[in-house]
Amino acid sequence: MYFGLTAMKKKSIAVVIISNGPGELSTWVRPVVDYLNKINDSSKNIDKLNFSIRLVLVPCPNATGKEYEVAKSWNKFELVTKAKTFWKLLIRPYQYAKWPQKGIVIFLGGDQLWGVLLAKRLGYINITYAEWISRWPRWSKIIAAMNQNVKKSIPKKYRYKCKVIGDLMADITNNKKVAINLEEKKWIALLPGSKRAKLSVGIPFFLEMADHIYNNNKNINLIIPVAPTTSISEYLFFQSNKNPIKKHYSSKIKQIKQIKSSIFDYVIETSNNTKIYLINRHPCYEVLKKCDLAITTVGANTAELASLTLPMIVVLPTQHLNVMNAWDGIFGIIGKISFINKFFTFIIQKWYLKRKKFFAWPNINTNKLIIPERIGNISPKQIANEALFLLQNKKYLREQKNNLSKQRGKTGAVKKLAYIIFNSIKRLS
Numbered sequence: 001m002y003f004g005l006t007a008m009k010k011k012s013i014a015v016v017i018i019s020n021g022p023g024e025l026s027t028w029v030r031p032v033v034d035y036l037n038k039i040n041d042s043s044k045n046i047d048k049l050n051f052s053i054r055l056v057l058v059p060c061p062n063a064t065g066k067e068y069e070v071a072k073s074w075n076k077f078e079l080v081t082k083a084k085t086f087w088k089l090l091i092r093p094y095q096y097a098k099w100p101q102k103g104i105v106i107f108l109g110g111d112q113l114w115g116v117l118l119a120k121r122l123g124y125i126n127i128t129y130a131e132w133i134s135r136w137p138r139w140s141k142i143i144a145a146m147n148q149n150v151k152k153s154i155p156k157k158y159r160y161k162c163k164v165i166g167d168l169m170a171d172i173t174n175n176k177k178v179a180i181n182l183e184e185k186k187w188i189a190l191l192p193g194s195k196r197a198k199l200s201v202g203i204p205f206f207l208e209m210a211d212h213i214y215n216n217n218k219n220i221n222l223i224i225p226v227a228p229t230t231s232i233s234e235y236l237f238f239q240s241n242k243n244p245i246k247k248h249y250s251s252k253i254k255q256i257k258q259i260k261s262s263i264f265d266y267v268i269e270t271s272n273n274t275k276i277y278l279i280n281r282h283p284c285y286e287v288l289k290k291c292d293l294a295i296t297t298v299g300a301n302t303a304e305l306a307s308l309t310l311p312m313i314v315v316l317p318t319q320h321l322n323v324m325n326a327w328d329g330i331f332g333i334i335g336k337i338s339f340i341n342k343f344f345t346f347i348i349q350k351w352y353l354k355r356k357k358f359f360a361w362p363n364i365n366t367n368k369l370i371i372p373e374r375i376g377n378i379s380p381k382q383i384a385n386e387a388l389f390l391l392q393n394k395k396y397l398r399e400q401k402n403n404l405s406k407q408r409g410k411t412g413a414v415k416k417l418a419y420i421i422f423n424s425i426k427r428l429s
Contacts, residue, residue: 024109167409169307212384
């Protein structure tokens with residue numbers, strides 16, 4: 001449930017970060033923590049602050065379940081708690097650690113309410129990073145907003161708490177400049193998902209789609225940025241006959257070879273001789289920024305791609321909703337019961353999918369369709385043909401890119417938020 005408890009040193013201030021999925025951890029949490037430590041390390045001995053950094057993972061439907069292991073591997077936190085223990089932590093925090101009398105709870109992912117509740121329980125102040133909206137301004141000490149629109153949406157009597165700092169995601173795209181030459185061919189990034197439920201559909205669907213693209217244009221290269229919460233072994237599993245969805249698709253992985261002296265780590269070769277390059281380094285924004293197009297599942301990755309202003313097609317094949325036993329958790333259990341399976345499929349198809357207006361974050365945030373969403377009984381060939389059309393008609397890609405760039409905030413947010421936290425620690429010391 002946690003680690004580092006016995007090794008904890010006595011610290012005067014606790015900096016507690018609330019977060020949820022892999023995207024938020026890599027694009028928000030890690031850069032802010034690194035910059036906060038950089039500020040403190042660069043201070044003179046007399047100005048150095050005595051604080052501990054702790055990470056509290058919170059429940060999230062888009063989480064993979066592997067966030068704990070990823071965060072722990074960074075060795076940046078004195079304490080990490082799993083999402084499934086959040087409610088127990090909220091009720092009995094001293095079961096998990098000794099908590100200093102003073103501290104700060106910083107919301108960097110999940111539901112903003114979790115940050116408010118934990119801050120109240122521990123008696124700490126609350127800082128909220130509001131990307132699109134500040135939901136609990138009354139109980140936040142400081143609101144760090146992505147742009148002026150967020151500040152304007154806050155009731156006037158709480159607006160004084162808000163500081164517009166910019167876009168955390170805009171910063172991470174500029175952190176690393178690497179000279180990579182991908183210009184000889186067109187490049188498409190494929191993002192089939194990171195959760196088992198998505199991979200069960202995504203791997204066979206995307207493999208067949210890749211074959212269609214390659215068969216029609218061999219001047220296109222395909223890459224998959226492998227999420228830190230998944231592995232190549234899972235790719236092999238979900239393209240095999242052990243995956244019940246595989247029977248609907250013909251493409252298979254013939255082999256996966258390791259590549260040396262390359263920015264890519266492996267290459268998948270399909271049974272139709274299509275090559276898909278894999279990159280394990282995360283994040284790999286310097287590679288994604290060189291791509292012409294991304295084809296992705298729904299989820300937080302659509303927000304990451306939007307921050308890179310990378311044109312995309314968002315896909316959600318709904319023809320496999322009835323294969324519930326491939327899903328995670330309770331759905332995987334009850335999905336084995338035939339009549340419950342049919343009931344859930346009916347509800348999702350007849351109510352949820354029709355009621356929900358948009359699925360991709362850029363469209364949700366602007367409340368209009370600025371990137372294409374393909375939801376329904378779609379085929380790999382349809383999506384492949386659309387991708388080929390977009391690459392041949394670049395004006396549509398330019399239009400998408402322009403629309404994506406308009407909705408993001410300015411750079412410099414990581415530094416500003418780190419200083420807000422640092423100065424808050426100073427005031428508490």
